[in-house]
Amino acid sequence: MSDSTWTKPMPHEAQFGDYVELLKPRVMRLVIFTAAVGLLVAPVGVHPIIALATILCIAVGAGASGALNMWWDADIDEVMTRTAKRPIPSGRVMPGEALAIGLALSGLSVMMLALFGNLLAAGLLAFTIFFYAVVYSMWLKRATPQNIVIGGAAGAFPPMIGWAVATGGIGIESVLMFALIFIWTPPHFWALALFRNDDYTRASVPMLPVTHGEVTTRRHIFAYSLLLAPIALAPAFTQIGGPVYFALAFVMNVIFVLGAYRLLNRTEDDAQASNYRAEKRYFGYSILYLFLHFVALLVEAALRGFGLNWADWPVLF
Amino acid sequence: MSTFRPTHEMHKRRASRNIGLGLVLAAFVVLAFSVTIVKMSQKQSDDPRALNFDPTAPSAEASQ
Numbered sequence: 001m002s003d004s005t006w007t008k009p010m011p012h013e014a015q016f017g018d019y020v021e022l023l024k025p026r027v028m029r030l031v032i033f034t035a036a037v038g039l040l041v042a043p044v045g046v047h048p049i050i051a052l053a054t055i056l057c058i059a060v061g062a063g064a065s066g067a068l069n070m071w072w073d074a075d076i077d078e079v080m081t082r083t084a085k086r087p088i089p090s091g092r093v094m095p096g097e098a099l100a101i102g103l104a105l106s107g108l109s110v111m112m113l114a115l116f117g118n119l120l121a122a123g124l125l126a127f128t129i130f131f132y133a134v135v136y137s138m139w140l141k142r143a144t145p146q147n148i149v150i151g152g153a154a155g156a157f158p159p160m161i162g163w164a165v166a167t168g169g170i171g172i173e174s175v176l177m178f179a180l181i182f183i184w185t186p187p188h189f190w191a192l193a194l195f196r197n198d199d200y201t202r203a204s205v206p207m208l209p210v211t212h213g214e215v216t217t218r219r220h221i222f223a224y225s226l227l228l229a230p231i232a233l234a235p236a237f238t239q240i241g242g243p244v245y246f247a248l249a250f251v252m253n254v255i256f257v258l259g260a261y262r263l264l265n266r267t268e269d270d271a272q273a274s275n276y277r278a279e280k281r282y283f284g285y286s287i288l289y290l291f292l293h294f295v296a297l298l299v300e301a302a303l304r305g306f307g308l309n310w311a312d313w314p315v316l317f
Numbered sequence: 318m319s320t321f322r323p324t325h326e327m328h329k330r331r332a333s334r335n336i337g338l339g340l341v342l343a344a345f346v347v348l349a350f351s352v353t354i355v356k357m358s359q360k361q362s363d364d365p366r367a368l369n370f371d372p373t374a375p376s377a378e379a380s381q
Contacts, residue, residue, distance in 0.1 A: 013327050013330045013334075015331075016333045016334045016338065017333070017337075019334070019337075020337075047355050047359070049355045050355060052348075115352075
């Protein structure tokens with residue numbers, strides 16, 4: 001081998017961090033958190049090592065579906081400012097590598113979750129990966145403005161999987177945690193789509209503001225915030241809820257609905273004049289909203305752990 | 318002497334990948350081993366359909 005082969009720049013040599021980025025670590029953080037809450041609030045105790053191992057499997061599975069999404073969407077990621085620096089469009093990772101990593105980690109995470117946890121949890125994880133990579137990324141995302149309404153299910157499964165690891169089943173509690181994220185996703189993403197409209201237009205992704213305009217999007221955000229409120233309050237009246245959760249959820253939902261109402265009354269000119277400040281704040285608040293709901297569920301579980309039971313609290317479901 | 322040539326940037330990236338992957342594999346071994354120990358020291362099930370069914374478990378013998 002001549003010396004020149006060593007000094008020639010090699011274009012597609014990824015470093016470890018590039019592979020990590022392929023797994024969407026920021027999305028993974030939310031998945032780890034919600035899955036952990038689903039597992040911890042369940043009425044059945046799980047050994048800490050098993051809990052750690054299974055949550056890791058769920059996180060890797062979610063990351064794998066992220067890698068598959070980046071492989072499939074590399075062409076639109078390239079033209080959107082928000083995503084142009086992702087590993088594939090920036091040329092740090094080859095598309096084939098992303099596909100291989102995505103497929104390998106999907107298989108491995110489902111298999112290990114079946115061994116570490118149980119078959120129901122593994123089946124739910126497999127369905128989540130399929131739903132995000134195939135149903136959302138390949139099919140819905142470029143086909144309909146309802147893309148994130150249905151695609152939101154993929155992000156809603158983790159607490160249900162955590163619950164399935166602990167209990168081996170599905171309960172009203174895990175269904176309500178699913179519903180909370182599922183109904184929260186559309187207003188959350190539509191708020192983002194309002195101030196990232198140019199990006200989505202350029203990539204011709206049919207987000208609601210692109211296809212139906214801002215007014216319709218604002219109406220949809222408001223309608224979903226109203227629909228979300230009773231769903232977010234319902235877990236308070238299950239065995240995982242209590243007055244702490246109820247009080248927090250009540251306040252958070254009042255703010256969420258009022259915020260949506262403010263967005264509803266803003267015109268496109270108002271928004272542009274303030275550089276979409278209210279929309280950006282609403283998007284930021286929506287993340288805090290979801291996070292605090294799950295924190296409240298953890299607090300209730302911790303209080304139960306300390307032997308504090310709300311004897312008179314109505315458990316309706 | 319080629320031995321003293323500074324390392325090419327590509328080698329650094331390659332090294333980061335190798336070390337990273339090595340650590341991930343080591344962590345995976347530790348995890349699989351720990352879970353095995355936990356699962357084997359847990360109470361075995363007396364339900365014949367369960368994965369951790371143990372026919373010698375006291376309650377399983379009693380039901381036979």
